[in-house]
Amino acid sequence: MKDRCHGRAVQRWRPLEAALAAIGSQAEAVQDCVEDEQDAGRAKPIDIESLLSDIVPSVLGLSGPRFRICQSICQVIARTIGRSIPRSCTSRRS
Numbered sequence: 001m002k003d004r005c006h007g008r009a010v011q012r013w014r015p016l017e018a019a020l021a022a023i024g025s026q027a028e029a030v031q032d033c034v035e036d037e038q039d040a041g042r043a044k045p046i047d048i049e050s051l052l053s054d055i056v057p058s059v060l061g062l063s064g065p066r067f068r069i070c071q072s073i074c075q076v077i078a079r080t081i082g083r084s085i086p087r088s089c090t091s092r093r094s
Helices: 002-025 027-039 048-060 065-080
Strands: none
Touching (some): 002 027, 002 048, 002 065, 027 065, 048 065
């Protein structure tokens, strides 16, 4: 029973891992797209600031081996899109 529960817990993180990996692997293109849309007066297709100030620090604060992949991806995203990290987020990063 314990393994089944652990398996389900790991499975819940797969969609987040996949989404973060997709953003992280194309971080510069995503950032460029956001900037282009804003320059054109259109709404941002993704809220990078919220991602960096809410989701990334939350994932980095988790403990346990099952979160290491998500944490690594979050570190890549934060480094790659660092030019748009809000000041409020920089004090929370470790």
